[in-house]
Amino acid sequence: MATAARIDAPDNASPLQSSEAVVVRFAGDSGDGMQLTGGQFTLSSALAGNDFATFPDFPAEIRAPLGTLFGVSAFQINFGSTEIETAGDAPDVLVAMNPAALKTNVKDLKPGGLIIADSGEFTARNLAKAEYDANPLEDDSLGKWQLIQFNISQLTLDAVKPFGLGNKEALRCKNMWTLGLSLWMFDRDRQPIIDWLKDKFAKNPVLADANIAALNAGHAYGETAEIGQPGMVAIPQRHVSAAPVEPGLYRTITGADAVAYGLVAGCQLADVKMFFGGYPITPASSILHALSRLKEYGVMTFQAEDEIAAIASAIGASYAGQLGVTSSSGPGIALKTEAIGLAVMTELPLVIVNSQRGGPSTGLPTKTEQSDLYQAVYGRNGDTPLPVIAARSPSDAFDCAIEAVRIATQFMTPVILLTDGYIANAAEPWKVPDMSTYQPFPVTFLDHVPEGGFKPYGRDNKLARPWVKPGTPGLRHRIGGIEKQVDTGHINYSPENHQAMTDLRKNKVDGVADHIPYQDVCLGTTSGKLAIVGWGSTFGPIHQAVRRARAKGMDVSHIHLRHIWPMPKNLGELLKSYDTVIVPEMNTGQLKTVLRDQYLVDAKPLNKVSGQPFRIAEIEAAIEEALG
Amino acid sequence: MATAARIDAPDNASPLQSSEAVVVRFAGDSGDGMQLTGGQFTLSSALAGNDFATFPDFPAEIRAPLGTLFGVSAFQINFGSTEIETAGDAPDVLVAMNPAALKTNVKDLKPGGLIIADSGEFTARNLAKAEYDANPLEDDSLGKWQLIQFNISQLTLDAVKPFGLGNKEALRCKNMWTLGLSLWMFDRDRQPIIDWLKDKFAKNPVLADANIAALNAGHAYGETAEIGQPGMVAIPQRHVSAAPVEPGLYRTITGADAVAYGLVAGCQLADVKMFFGGYPITPASSILHALSRLKEYGVMTFQAEDEIAAIASAIGASYAGQLGVTSSSGPGIALKTEAIGLAVMTELPLVIVNSQRGGPSTGLPTKTEQSDLYQAVYGRNGDTPLPVIAARSPSDAFDCAIEAVRIATQFMTPVILLTDGYIANAAEPWKVPDMSTYQPFPVTFLDHVPEGGFKPYGRDNKLARPWVKPGTPGLRHRIGGIEKQVDTGHINYSPENHQAMTDLRKNKVDGVADHIPYQDVCLGTTSGKLAIVGWGSTFGPIHQAVRRARAKGMDVSHIHLRHIWPMPKNLGELLKSYDTVIVPEMNTGQLKTVLRDQYLVDAKPLNKVSGQPFRIAEIEAAIEEALG
Amino acid sequence: MNDMTPIKTTPKDWETDQEVRWCPGCGDYAILKAVQRTMPEIGGTPENTVFVSGIGCSSRFPYYMETYGFHTIHGRAPAVATGVKLANPDLDVWVISGDGDALSIGGNHTMHMLRRNLDCQFLLFNNEIYGLTKGQYSPTSREGTRSPSTPFGSVDHPTKPCAFALGAGARFVARAIDVSKQLVDVLKSAHAHKGTAFVEIFQNCIVYNADVFAGFTEKANRDHQLWLENGKPMLFAGDTKGIALDVASLSLKVVDVVDGNWEAAGVLVHDVTNRTVAHMLVEMPFGEFPMALGVLYDDPRPTFDSAVFEQNAAVTKGKLPNLQKLISTGQTWTVDA
Amino acid sequence: MNDMTPIKTTPKDWETDQEVRWCPGCGDYAILKAVQRTMPEIGGTPENTVFVSGIGCSSRFPYYMETYGFHTIHGRAPAVATGVKLANPDLDVWVISGDGDALSIGGNHTMHMLRRNLDCQFLLFNNEIYGLTKGQYSPTSREGTRSPSTPFGSVDHPTKPCAFALGAGARFVARAIDVSKQLVDVLKSAHAHKGTAFVEIFQNCIVYNADVFAGFTEKANRDHQLWLENGKPMLFAGDTKGIALDVASLSLKVVDVVDGNWEAAGVLVHDVTNRTVAHMLVEMPFGEFPMALGVLYDDPRPTFDSAVFEQNAAVTKGKLPNLQKLISTGQTWTVDA
Numbered sequence A, B: 001m002a003t004a005a006r007i008d009a010p011d012n013a014s015p016l017q018s019s020e021a022v023v024v025r026f027a028g029d030s031g032d033g034m035q036l037t038g039g040q041f042t043l044s045s046a047l048a049g050n051d052f053a054t055f056p057d058f059p060a061e062i063r064a065p066l067g068t069l070f071g072v073s074a075f076q077i078n079f080g081s082t083e084i085e086t087a088g089d090a091p092d093v094l095v096a097m098n099p100a101a102l103k104t105n106v107k108d109l110k111p112g113g114l115i116i117a118d119s120g121e122f123t124a125r126n127l128a129k130a131e132y133d134a135n136p137l138e139d140d141s142l143g144k145w146q147l148i149q150f151n152i153s154q155l156t157l158d159a160v161k162p163f164g165l166g167n168k169e170a171l172r173c174k175n176m177w178t179l180g181l182s183l184w185m186f187d188r189d190r191q192p193i194i195d196w197l198k199d200k201f202a203k204n205p206v207l208a209d210a211n212i213a214a215l216n217a218g219h220a221y222g223e224t225a226e227i228g229q230p231g232m233v234a235i236p237q238r239h240v241s242a243a244p245v246e247p248g249l250y251r252t253i254t255g256a257d258a259v260a261y262g263l264v265a266g267c268q269l270a271d272v273k274m275f276f277g278g279y280p281i282t283p284a285s286s287i288l289h290a291l292s293r294l295k296e297y298g299v300m301t302f303q304a305e306d307e308i309a310a311i312a313s314a315i316g317a318s319y320a321g322q323l324g325v326t327s328s329s330g331p332g333i334a335l336k337t338e339a340i341g342l343a344v345m346t347e348l349p350l351v352i353v354n355s356q357r358g359g360p361s362t363g364l365p366t367k368t369e370q371s372d373l374y375q376a377v378y379g380r381n382g383d384t385p386l387p388v389i390a391a392r393s394p395s396d397a398f399d400c401a402i403e404a405v406r407i408a409t410q411f412m413t414p415v416i417l418l419t420d421g422y423i424a425n426a427a428e429p430w431k432v433p434d435m436s437t438y439q440p441f442p443v444t445f446l447d448h449v450p451e452g453g454f455k456p457y458g459r460d461n462k463l464a465r466p467w468v469k470p471g472t473p474g475l476r477h478r479i480g481g482i483e484k485q486v487d488t489g490h491i492n493y494s495p496e497n498h499q500a501m502t503d504l505r506k507n508k509v510d511g512v513a514d515h516i517p518y519q520d521v522c523l524g525t526t527s528g529k530l531a532i533v534g535w536g537s538t539f540g541p542i543h544q545a546v547r548r549a550r551a552k553g554m555d556v557s558h559i560h561l562r563h564i565w566p567m568p569k570n571l572g573e574l575l576k577s578y579d580t581v582i583v584p585e586m587n588t589g590q591l592k593t594v595l596r597d598q599y600l601v602d603a604k605p606l607n608k609v610s611g612q613p614f615r616i617a618e619i620e621a622a623i624e625e626a627l628g
Numbered sequence C, D: 001m002n003d004m005t006p007i008k009t010t011p012k013d014w015e016t017d018q019e020v021r022w023c024p025g026c027g028d029y030a031i032l033k034a035v036q037r038t039m040p041e042i043g044g045t046p047e048n049t050v051f052v053s054g055i056g057c058s059s060r061f062p063y064y065m066e067t068y069g070f071h072t073i074h075g076r077a078p079a080v081a082t083g084v085k086l087a088n089p090d091l092d093v094w095v096i097s098g099d100g101d102a103l104s105i106g107g108n109h110t111m112h113m114l115r116r117n118l119d120c121q122f123l124l125f126n127n128e129i130y131g132l133t134k135g136q137y138s139p140t141s142r143e144g145t146r147s148p149s150t151p152f153g154s155v156d157h158p159t160k161p162c163a164f165a166l167g168a169g170a171r172f173v174a175r176a177i178d179v180s181k182q183l184v185d186v187l188k189s190a191h192a193h194k195g196t197a198f199v200e201i202f203q204n205c206i207v208y209n210a211d212v213f214a215g216f217t218e219k220a221n222r223d224h225q226l227w228l229e230n231g232k233p234m235l236f237a238g239d240t241k242g243i244a245l246d247v248a249s250l251s252l253k254v255v256d257v258v259d260g261n262w263e264a265a266g267v268l269v270h271d272v273t274n275r276t277v278a279h280m281l282v283e284m285p286f287g288e289f290p291m292a293l294g295v296l297y298d299d300p301r302p303t304f305d306s307a308v309f310e311q312n313a314a315v316t317k318g319k320l321p322n323l324q325k326l327i328s329t330g331q332t333w334t335v336d337a
């Protein structure tokens, strides 16, 4: 009958017994609300005290047709009782809400892993859409995994019948049924989710009750199945104990929010208002969205007609005395490069955030990549140096944004902050920092003629020129993109002056290195056989891989760069102290170029350009090959 | 009296006795027609069989006010009886038509060099404009040079009186008077200039006669002064004998014309029509100008609304079956980078010419620089490789343009061709090539369904995809900037496919190295103590410096790159065969980065970023320092 | 449009094997069908037809047309199309763009294509929103539009696409609705026009901007549609209302038409070549006025491509290319052996 | 414009010590003088005034004004000015641009500044040529313009700057001549208008496009100037001719005015708020018609900056920023020691 469940298990033990961390992937149609399910499961993991990392993976299409392969939306969470830095390689559990979800995700599942499938969706029509000739739930094609299937759709309909919803609406509660079951499987408290549902559907209590009913039904199913009802099969249950994390207030945060908050924090520490000029582009738009709600923090957001106008308006705002900020992804940054040159020439503070996506050209807008490092460091006409920093994780993006604001305002220079699609979208737990512990770096606008006279292109000890607000009496001046005369800032075409200004611009940016911390080794020793040098969102997989390798006794260390340009002053020496240096990047070897140029170290690239983050195993393999 | 002349000479001998090459600089107000004078003097040098190189240096302003320092226009020529590769370092002779011209140029003059000044222009007003407190012709501030002064203005007026021109028009003949004198000084034939004047002023014979009279008067002045007329002082005369150059037909050519002709030649060899989409920008505009006159060569030029439209239209034309070409300078290229990514993704042939100017931003539009190499090699979002080649001289630009067309059409890829302001504007003698000696490389448009079916992203043995003209039956297909599926070219977001396509794009461009010549050593030995590695317009000064150093017995060789990306396959080995490698660049060290990254050779930068070409002496000094 | 010997095709011949990937219920589907129905009627040949688009949901269009197609980059379709047409004038070029693609980032190229009057059809899918990037407001969004980037409502005045087009020098301006049966006829008129035919199509983005056009597209609101026809009186609401001119203020007004006697009511007769009226029609504030639909303005003048080719022909007439000669001219001299 | 307590300045106070570097005889000099004469009359204060320009000969302007100034990059001045004004609304912002800067590469930004109606003065120096790059034709160059890039004459239809501005939604459109004495008055009206005041100034490029405007600027041709004044009849040629409306064709026509009796001739009275007439005036073909000069259209509506600040005020009312609280919200939980 409709609610019959079957379990086909290989001999090997349940996947949930083993390790102290578990990886679960929820996969379904874009309409099935998998991101929501994942998000709530994440919250409950957090409340259970687990450490975790997540990876949402949604389709490029806004709303792909129902049941299609390209319409599958997935959310993966890795949670455990130890430190977690990645969303995990292969899932232990795959929840597949339809054939397409199974087809596109099952190949990633660990051997012996658990599949939970909604048999109700495995109709001829859906199987065809998923390009299955036969029903995989019926044949033994899933033999090497554990399969638990039951008609979640039907069970959900039964559960919510009392509320008299339409069929479509009723089925929308499927994801809560699934969540309920998942909560049971991992011995989680339902209450927070119930509160959240009540709050979410405050305007529509019936929907709230229906969803809660589905949630409870899913949970109950686990329980009753356990005590062995006819036609029901026990579902493995597992408690993952809390991870030993620092006490304090935590929250989940995505990179996009972290950047937005970090920029606000930076502007408060710098005591300037923020002007954000943006133009929507995936995956950068969410920063614009987040900031547009923060007007009371002195943030003005302007959606410009294009990326060029976005950065141009930000430059105008910086000239007018606010911190101009702009944000985009690769193709949009490309359009901004001419204007970035103007900001370098006029020496105005500016923060440019690039949420990298898969390239080249339009590329893979919803996938993640690190292939804009060349563009950030080298991608301008002329000798046009500027500082570049990169965030390693969603929470790290907060401090990186503050750092970008600090450098931009202290050195009167545009700064590029690199994040990527993974960081922007992924959520991770974040110990909310105590803002009072941050050192302010207030800007001082020049508001009077200093003795010796006013020099628009005069310099302080950091080689920064003065920042003057138009409207200030006595300090009227004109700036522009033509070469400036030393001190006066007047137009000047003389060879000596151009050489002098070129050197000044270079020395100013090089000098940033005197005001950033030395490069540390985040795991391992300051010398040895092998160093894995990374930047950006490869942090998680590298860190885990190095930890595992070290656990096996291998001499390998992990170095992760925040400051891509200029680089920390000790980096050259540090790298030379290892026999081998491997640089894993989600590009064809871009940081590698900078390192080899700067230090002549034989940095070996480890490249992956598939739009997917590295797997821990891929880096482990490289370590073993290098040391074995 | 008005035509009195005075000569103040230091004891050292006349500058014109010495070397087998002479450097003359004509300097005057932008209105004085110095570029014309220089051009005609160049022609006569050519006809005299001298080898030569020239360097025009005009003000940034369209028409700066009369007599101002920034309004000075200069033209330098280096001609001799031996091979000449640069316009020369310090002039032997400076012709100064007014105080401003003297002020801005005299400091470059060789000690003991000859100044010829038009005393008639050294009025209080002009002296003030040139910021002279005293008349330098009167005090001894010019002591360390030879000074010959006379009232050229007056002498010209006298000479052209018979033709009853207005004073302004009459004075316009000054430059011809000066040219006449110069022709006498170097024992040159006047006839070709006379013919040229007749031709130039065919519509206005009076002007022709007046100018010819001025020319003759200048020449006569030299003669009569020599045989010692009262109040006239002998002017040194000097015959520079012909240089041993290959026999054949020669012409002067600027880099801009050479690029235009080379593109036309390339398209003929490829048997395709050319579509040129451009937007004016100094110093690139002249290529647009030259091509716009060549419609009968199957060239269509389109002045677009901006640089983005210019390249976009060129890409459209390439899709439609013509070779799309676009051209700009740094700031304009910056705007094109997003579209260049589209050309890489759609694998369409495209030639992008960058006539580099002083940067960053608007920078120094009329000055020369090499600071867009980073932009060319690395300046795009995503992993977006494309071939880059660089011309070393005006005449070399012809062959480089052909090479760019060859690579673009044979490999279905955008190609960047780098020239610079110096190459674009400078004129040098060019032995007109025999086009029948060039190997054609005709493109074949796919016009039928090949067996195995039509694959828009199928590959030939060079990994190039087929080029199909819209309008061809049976081969309809759609392309775009989203990642393409291997072979089919359909949209595809899968990780495996993105990795495969990324590798394909990289391998295709790397593969170009199999179809370019090995790197040669243009002067010196294939191994040794020191190699000077250059690219672009630094060729001349490097070559001369290396020649001089070798003449002094030093172990130094000159390697000059045409192929910046990919690099010749033997380059790494070649560079490693020298103890020291120095890379002189008119930037802060950009090729240096590529060499160090690619080959881990300790390439030492020698940088000059002043908007001026290297002096031979600067490179000689670096050689001596490295070897001494 | 261009002149080809028409061949017989069916709408099916214009469909590709590619899965259409718009949201279920998106107005783009209806437009796709309408275009595929139009092509046979204009006697188009698939291999001589090119669809060029920018980036946006709408710009996915070319993948679904069994013709040549180029899905370019955001905002640049008009420029790419210019190159395509100049390089290969026999092609029938259609440009597909969205309100963001054509009027935000691409405004400059749209303007210059219209100014030059390149011979092509320009279809603007106006859904008053950025669909593909998940719903930010666009330059055509009404004031107060709440969107992810304007949580408190947009404050800038929207642009009027057809007014912009006229200001840019457009010689053909038309309007239609994604699902309206008249769309095919409008597209045929656009194709019949030599020069850039600017067609604004009101397209329903069911996900991010559902029903913004309901005010005149809903069955109940059909009376707010003014379908213009050349030579016909400007009547709407079942011919019970018409558009007349207030001569004093030189502006339009709505008048009641009593038992069909529109002359009496002073209703204007639509003249597609009257630019002044066109200006007034495209600027009619909706609500107080109906929405003007159909061909609003159609007054051809020489196209850019024809001018280019005429000049090329004239200039090159009798000139034979001789590269060897070309490079041998200028300041030349001979060095003998 | 903006509201500041006017202070007394003289034109001299607005001159910088920088050497002016335009060609001798360039029309830019006259415009510079006119602007410097205007500033005292509008009671501007140098330190509260900002001149923002793009790239071109005209865009050198800011260097010569003793105010704050920003010589930006080609075509982007309107966007930079938007940032300046939004960041510091007390500033009186003037944008200086050329026909290439504003209408070729910068067309999109010009359009959106006009659409949003940013409060500033936008001065378009129209010399119908690219001056700084040595004379290539521009989007305003007449058909057949021979230039280095069009040796056989340009073939594309020129854009009409004021028509473009109206299409983009401009609420103030005026025209003047570099050397005309009326320029100061036009600039004062522009400054008095709240919102983007679009002023097209015919500027003579003596080097690359000398005398293109001679047809109406030369002494002998003054009769071809139609200076418009609000509420005054549209008379020209010493009041012997006027502009009237042909109601049938809804177009303008030139009529003779016999001994000053312009009513009889049906001469129109200029109403700066009449958009329809504005459309017709900016599109009048010169030759058959005179050149319409002065304030063609002036009908203010809310500015972008005012709307932005009103919304900011409304939205932030009573909200106190609390960063610690902000970052502590969302999905939170506490881990106890």
Ligand SMILES: Cc1ncc(C[n+]2csc(CCOP(=O)(O)OP(=O)(O)O)c2C)c(N)n1
Pocket: A279, A280, A281, A282, A307, A331, A332, A335, A362, B338, C055, C056, C057, C058, C059, C074, C097, C098, C099, C100, C101, C102, C125, C127, C129, C130, C131, C132, C133, C138
């Ligand atoms: C250079 C660049 N900037 C921004 C984007 C992101 N983007 C893609 S489509 C789009 C706007 C889509 O709106 P519209 O043109 O109206 O098309 P629709 O999706 O509504 O059909 C934007 C901003 C991009 N792809 N490229």
Ligand SMILES: Cc1ncc(C[n+]2csc(CCOP(=O)(O)OP(=O)(O)O)c2C)c(N)n1
Pocket: A338, B279, B280, B281, B282, B307, B331, B332, B335, B362, D055, D056, D057, D058, D059, D074, D097, D098, D099, D100, D101, D102, D125, D127, D129, D130, D131, D132, D133, D138
């Ligand atoms: C990005 C970029 N493209 C092109 C140029 C070259 N450029 C400078 S000014 C100009 C046009 C000048 O014409 P206009 O705007 O009419 O100003 P005018 O010189 O006539 O006053 C051009 C094409 C540039 N500086 N930057």
Ligand code: SF4
Pocket: A062, A063, C021, C022, C023, C025, C026, C027, C028, C057, C058, C127, C131, C132, C204, C205, C206, C207, C208
């Ligand atoms: S987002 Fe809107 S426009 Fe885009 S496909 Fe979906 S419904 Fe259509």
Ligand code: SF4
Pocket: B062, B063, D021, D022, D023, D025, D026, D027, D028, D057, D058, D127, D131, D132, D204, D205, D206, D207, D208
């Ligand atoms: S080129 Fe023309 S516009 Fe430029 S300064 Fe000279 S005269 Fe004026």
Ligand SMILES: [Mg+2]
Pocket: C056, C098, C099, C100, C125, C126, C127, C128, C129, C130, C131, C138
């Ligand atoms: Mg849209």
Ligand SMILES: [Mg+2]
Pocket: D056, D098, D099, D100, D125, D126, D127, D128, D129, D130, D131, D138
């Ligand atoms: Mg101009």
